[in-house]
Amino acid sequence: MNERKQKVMAAAHALFVEKGYAATSVQDILEKSGISKGTFYNYFPSKNELLMSIFEKINLETNERRAEVLAGRPVHDKEAFVEQIKVKLEVNKENNLFVLFQGVFVSEDAELKKFVKQHHFNELRWTQRRLIELFGEDVRPYSVDLAVTLYGVVQNTVHFLMAAEEQVELNAIIRYAMRRVETAVRDIVQTKDRLLDSRILERWQPEMALNREKKKSVLMQKIGAMQETAADDQQELLSFLQDELRASSPRLNIIQAVLNNVTDREELVTLIHDFVND
Amino acid sequence: MNERKQKVMAAAHALFVEKGYAATSVQDILEKSGISKGTFYNYFPSKNELLMSIFEKINLETNERRAEVLAGRPVHDKEAFVEQIKVKLEVNKENNLFVLFQGVFVSEDAELKKFVKQHHFNELRWTQRRLIELFGEDVRPYSVDLAVTLYGVVQNTVHFLMAAEEQVELNAIIRYAMRRVETAVRDIVQTKDRLLDSRILERWQPEMALNREKKKSVLMQKIGAMQETAADDQQELLSFLQDELRASSPRLNIIQAVLNNVTDREELVTLIHDFVND
DNA sequence: GATTTTTTTATACTATCGGTATAATATAAG
DNA sequence: CTTATATTATACCGATAGTATAAAAAAATC
Numbered sequence: 001m002n003e004r005k006q007k008v009m010a011a012a013h014a015l016f017v018e019k020g021y022a023a024t025s026v027q028d029i030l031e032k033s034g035i036s037k038g039t040f041y042n043y044f045p046s047k048n049e050l051l052m053s054i055f056e057k058i059n060l061e062t063n064e065r066r067a068e069v070l071a072g073r074p075v076h077d078k079e080a081f082v083e084q085i086k087v088k089l090e091v092n093k094e095n096n097l098f099v100l101f102q103g104v105f106v107s108e109d110a111e112l113k114k115f116v117k118q119h120h121f122n123e124l125r126w127t128q129r130r131l132i133e134l135f136g137e138d139v140r141p142y143s144v145d146l147a148v149t150l151y152g153v154v155q156n157t158v159h160f161l162m163a164a165e166e167q168v169e170l171n172a173i174i175r176y177a178m179r180r181v182e183t184a185v186r187d188i189v190q191t192k193d194r195l196l197d198s199r200i201l202e203r204w205q206p207e208m209a210l211n212r213e214k215k216k217s218v219l220m221q222k223i224g225a226m227q228e229t230a231a232d233d234q235q236e237l238l239s240f241l242q243d244e245l246r247a248s249s250p251r252l253n254i255i256q257a258v259l260n261n262v263t264d265r266e267e268l269v270t271l272i273h274d275f276v277n278d
Numbered sequence: 279m280n281e282r283k284q285k286v287m288a289a290a291h292a293l294f295v296e297k298g299y300a301a302t303s304v305q306d307i308l309e310k311s312g313i314s315k316g317t318f319y320n321y322f323p324s325k326n327e328l329l330m331s332i333f334e335k336i337n338l339e340t341n342e343r344r345a346e347v348l349a350g351r352p353v354h355d356k357e358a359f360v361e362q363i364k365v366k367l368e369v370n371k372e373n374n375l376f377v378l379f380q381g382v383f384v385s386e387d388a389e390l391k392k393f394v395k396q397h398h399f400n401e402l403r404w405t406q407r408r409l410i411e412l413f414g415e416d417v418r419p420y421s422v423d424l425a426v427t428l429y430g431v432v433q434n435t436v437h438f439l440m441a442a443e444e445q446v447e448l449n450a451i452i453r454y455a456m457r458r459v460e461t462a463v464r465d466i467v468q469t470k471d472r473l474l475d476s477r478i479l480e481r482w483q484p485e486m487a488l489n490r491e492k493k494k495s496v497l498m499q500k501i502g503a504m505q506e507t508a509a510d511d512q513q514e515l516l517s518f519l520q521d522e523l524r525a526s527s528p529r530l531n532i533i534q535a536v537l538n539n540v541t542d543r544e545e546l547v548t549l550i551h552d553f554v555n556d
Numbered sequence: 557g558a559t560t561t562t563t564t565t566a567t568a569c570t571a572t573c574g575g576t577a578t579a580a581t582a583t584a585a586g
Numbered sequence: 587c588t589t590a591t592a593t594t595a596t597a598c599c600g601a602t603a604g605t606a607t608a609a610a611a612a613a614a615t616c
Contacts, residue, residue: 020386022384025573026573026574026575027573027574035593036594036595036596037595037596038594038595039593046575047575099383103384106298106299106381107300108301124438148434149431152432152433153426155434156427156430156433161474163395163398164479164482172473173473180458180462180465183465193454193457195435195451196435196439200442203442303601303603304603304604305603314564314566315565315566315604315605316563316564316565317565319603320563324604
């Protein structure tokens with residue numbers, strides 16, 4: 001991406017975190033990044049689209065950090081899960097996402113609302129999947145309930161402490177919530193106490209799945225493009241990546257290992273992380 | 279209050295619920311209520327102040343409905359508690375408060391933010407107190423944790439279902455959350471697992487207490503003013519109310535009974551409800 | 557009933573907002 | 587060198603919350 005455009009995004013990002021979305025005018029962004037209004041609207045169709053670009057960037061980074069946390073550890077590692085939750089909360093805090101998301105709900109931009117809603121659903125689906133990995137298939141029927149509960153307790157506690165201007169000990173909060181979930185799991189599995197259909201989120205997936213296909217396509221094209229200018233030994237690595245990514249369940253560790261030996265891999269790493277963590 | 283002013287509030291309230299706060303312009307309110315801009319800014323110093331007036335009115339009505347629910351039932355009646363929680367959620371839904379509150383956080387009006395924050399703390403304090411009434415003094419050290427948990431699970435589930443455009447069965451959600459809390463209570467009391475200091479909200483009370491003194495003063499003045507134009511038999515009732523309200527723990531049932539025999543009691547009922555439920 | 561005071565109205569105004577339009581200028585590519 | 591693209595400065599649009607003001611209407615006072 002254009003270096004200059006990235007500079008504008010960084011400036012806007014800083015202003016949004018500092019003053020909030022609504023309180024930051026386009027004029028502020030122009031002055032901070034030293035560009036003209038024409039250039040701004042050449043880069044971004046609207047202020048809302050700029051915000052979405054920033055969200056997307058944050059999201060990519062979050063997924064990468066979460067993948068790193070889990071790397072080399074079993075999926076049922078509870079400590080890894082706590083750390084992964086923590087990553088999200090840290091990102092939220094660093095980027096003042098709580099306030100930014102609220103600004104979105106106030107705006108009348110339907111696309112922006114949908115974007116944030118989808119993001120929330122993705123997070124719940126991720127939590128749901130991870131909880132099943134943690135506690136086993138027995139909890140699958142209750143996985144949405146548990147995800148909503150965990151998410152609710154953690155988020156509500158954090159927001160409360162922030163409103164009360166108290167120190168927020170993320171580790172303590174997450175571990176506390178996890179202890180509550182563990183007790184709830186035993187209780188719920190035994191009494192078969194279910195509130196929501198665990199497949200309720202699948203209805204919100206198709207669009208995502210399409211999106212995934214698109215990402216896959218972009219990824220394959222990128223690898224193809226790289227192959228055209230690559231040396232022979234690189235060719236082999238890239239071909240292998242293509243095959244492995246096309247598999248129904250790509251072996252992530254192997255991909256990671258191969259990726260480390262690809263030159264000029266920056267963009268590719270980003271794309272693959274995005275694809276794999278979707 | 280001015281009848282005309284109330285009509286404006288009702289019109290604005292309807293528009294806010296229908297279109298949201300930010301999307302409703304002052305001009306919209308003028309047209310719907312058929313007043314001029316000058317009159318509007320004579321009634322309300324700003325659009326934000328109008329919103330606060332509406333919040334306050336909603337809050338009074340919520341407290342009244344909650345008091346009615348509990349009337350004549352023991353404080354440890356779990357079903358009554360469920361109904362009281364439901365009252366709040368219904369009010370939130372009817373008035374689209376979730377979106378309205380978010381609009382507040384986006385606005386840069388510090389007073390408005392403070393107002394909503396205080397409202398949230400009051401709700402938590404209320405939940406905390408009721409949970410102790412329900413589960414006994416043993417849970418007091420953990421009452422904030424439990425209140426935040428209950429609140430978090432219920433609110434998050436409701437918001438999720440609304441976002442997913444699913445039907446929201448308030449009763450089922452609240453009862454589910456209560457079952458989780460009951461299990462958590464046993465677990466927590468046994469393991470002495472505490473996250474937050476149960477007195478954490480007391481720090482946010484002094485201002486409330488001042489506010490309460492102010493309400494008391496307004497109430498006493500109102501009764502005094504009514505005495506000046508009242509008949510002798512009314513005088514006695516009003517004097518009794520003053521004495522009783524000054525007591526450290528006013529006997530609510532008796533106040534209610536006496537109040538029923540006061541003529542022209544509308545405003546008084548509102549003030550007393552507000553004071554008593556604070 | 558006349559006079560005074562208060563409330564309401566209509567209208568024009570300010571400053572700011574997100575976004576558009578355009579003509580001139582600078583930079584890069586062919 | 588020429589052409590195409592990117593950037594700039596600037597004026598503009600419609601909508602926003604809120605202010606100012608003078609005239610008209612309503613209410614209160616004498």
